[in-house]
Amino acid sequence: MASSNESFLIIGAGVFGVSTAYHLIKRDPHASVTLVDRDPFDADSRVAASWDWNKVVRADYEDFVYCQLALEAQDVFRTDPLWMPHFHETGVYWICRNDFAKDVVENYKTLGRKADITVVPVHVARKMYDGLFDEADYTGVKEVLVNKTSGWAAAGDCLRAVTRKAMELGVRYEMAEVATVLLDDSGSCRGVQTTTGGTLTASHVILCAGAFTPKLLELSAARSGVRDLRAGPRIVAGGITTGIAQLDGESLERFASMPVGFQGYTADTGAFIGSLPPTKDGELKWWGQTIFKNTVEVLPGRLLSAPPSERDYGQGKVCERLKEDVRHASHVFFGKRGADWKLEKHRICWDAFTTSGDFIISPHPAAKGLYLATCGSFHGFKFFPVLGKYVLQMLEGSLSDELQRKWAWDRERPDPRLNPEWPRVELAELRGPSSKL
Numbered sequence: 442m443a444s445s446n447e448s449f450l451i452i453g454a455g456v457f458g459v460s461t462a463y464h465l466i467k468r469d470p471h472a473s474v475t476l477v478d479r480d481p482f483d484a485d486s487r488v489a490a491s492w493d494w495n496k497v498v499r500a501d502y503e504d505f506v507y508c509q510l511a512l513e514a515q516d517v518f519r520t521d522p523l524w525m526p527h528f529h530e531t532g533v534y535w536i537c538r539n540d541f542a543k544d545v546v547e548n549y550k551t552l553g554r555k556a557d558i559t560v561v562p563v564h565v566a567r568k569m570y571d572g573l574f575d576e577a578d579y580t581g582v583k584e585v586l587v588n589k590t591s592g593w594a595a596a597g598d599c600l601r602a603v604t605r606k607a608m609e610l611g612v613r614y615e616m617a618e619v620a621t622v623l624l625d626d627s628g629s630c631r632g633v634q635t636t637t638g639g640t641l642t643a644s645h646v647i648l649c650a651g652a653f654t655p656k657l658l659e660l661s662a663a664r665s666g667v668r669d670l671r672a673g674p675r676i677v678a679g680g681i682t683t684g685i686a687q688l689d690g691e692s693l694e695r696f697a698s699m700p701v702g703f704q705g706y707t708a709d710t711g712a713f714i715g716s717l718p719p720t721k722d723g724e725l726k727w728w729g730q731t732i733f734k735n736t737v738e739v740l741p742g743r744l745l746s747a748p749p750s751e752r753d754y755g756q757g758k759v760c761e762r763l764k765e766d767v768r769h770a771s772h773v774f775f776g777k778r779g780a781d782w783k784l785e786k787h788r789i790c791w792d793a794f795t796t797s798g799d800f801i802i803s804p805h806p807a808a809k810g811l812y813l814a815t816c817g818s819f820h821g822f823k824f825f826p827v828l829g830k831y832v833l834q835m836l837e838g839s840l841s842d843e844l845q846r847k848w849a850w851d852r853e854r855p856d857p858r859l860n861p862e863w864p865r866v867e868l869a870e871l872r873g874p875s876s877k878l
């Protein structure tokens with residue numbers, strides 16, 4: 442695909458960026474592909490949403506396209522030796538308060554996919570898995586979806602392994618913090634400037650900077666004078682809190698073979714909550730229900746939501762309200778059973794959101810040579826094996842009409858109030874004036 446004068450600069454080494462780099466170098470081993478990230482790919486701690494202990498890998502989607510895409514990704518997780526060690530098929534147990542379960546089953550049926558997937562009434566579900574979820578909150582619940590073919594992936598390990606593989610195949614990894622994109626006199630993107638004043642150039646610049654993308658575009662618009670570079674309401678940076686409990690002995694034995702748990706809610710009641718099975722080190726993880734913005738003045742008079750300005754996005758600075766949010770998550774799954782667990786290792790994880798939860802995989806209409814592949818919207822990890830395939834199609838102009846429309850920069854955007862996962866509250870409000878961190 443790449444001609445000799447094509448080169449690719451990918452800003453951000455999360456799942457969108459790494460998958461793009463991997464697919465580019467697999468297609469053309471001689472391509473010039475550079476991944477740029479502010480953190481080393483093998484750092485013990487990173488700001489990337491994609492870097493984490495574990496992430497759910499499921500194809501349980503009401504949305505047909507994401508169901509299909511997730512199954513395509515799972516096929517890779519199950520069969521490709523690069524991905525296989527990181528996928529754990531523990532199943533999912535999804536407590537549903539709407540028609541989610543029926544829609545998922547219907548999607549599998551339409552796709553002709555056979556899977557061990559059932560919809561059970563609450564009284565039956567309570568007895569499954571040795572009654573592990575019998576103390577869960579079933580208020581307003583219609584039924585429980587149990588899909589034994591879904592599961593989770595060891596996210597950080599997987600991200601490291603695929604990045605390393607891409608580098609072995611010829612991708613360069615550059616550790617640098619990008620300050621702005623660089624446009625030439627004709628308004629075409631030619632590369633990026635780093636915060637230390639260096640420049641990196643390429644014929645194609647692909648922004649995969651996750652939650653930092655709106656700020657990067659705002660700073661780039663100010664530098665170039667091209668206001669249309671700004672994301673505006675298209676992308677909002679949102680944060681979510683995770684926390685873990687260290688299990689051992691009897692409790693570890695009891696929870697070792699648990700499925701991923703979900704508490705599904707509606708837009709009126711809040712975002713879905715999740716509980717991930719213990720890792721090999723016995724760490725049981727939850728994410729909380731509160732999804733928040735951090736609106737700041739990034740330039741005089743220019744307000745937008747961005748991760749906190751600390752180098753590590755202040756991801757370890759978790760206030761009491763957000764720790765309580767994780768305790769609530771534990772309670773709605775395990776009730777009294779988890780009352781004595783010590784919740785620790787809290788982390789705030791920042792992702793880029795759109796009102797519909799759809800990605801943006803698109804050329805940037807304000808600058809030739811500039812592209813976006815981002816907006817995981819709290820569900821992007823599971824598509825890691827195949828994201829790059831679709832980014833390449835976007836670069837080549839061969840993305841299907843349906844996907845072009847779904848992932849376009851400019852598209853119809855539904856009212857965010859319809860989206861349970863839309864960031865609704867400000868981090869500063871949660872912290873409060875005298876909140877203890």
Ligand SMILES: Cc1cc2nc3c(=O)[nH]c(=O)nc-3n(C[C@H](O)[C@H](O)[C@H](O)COP(=O)(O)OP(=O)(O)OC[C@H]3O[C@@H](n4cnc5c(N)ncnc54)[C@H](O)[C@@H]3O)c2cc1C
Nearest residue numbers: 453455456457479489490491497619651790817821822823
């Ligand atoms: C708490 C939480 C739980 C989640 N759980 C799941 C789940 O269970 N399953 C699932 O499928 N999805 C899940 N997601 C969503 C998923 O993790 C994200 O959608 C996905 O990882 C986003 O990937 P990304 O490549 O867009 O961004 P990121 O992984 O955030 O990567 C962006 C990269 O860009 C780099 N970067 C940013 N700005 C710059 C700059 N200026 N210069 C240099 N580098 C820069 C960052 O360092 C980072 O490495 C979850 C998200 C969160 C927050």
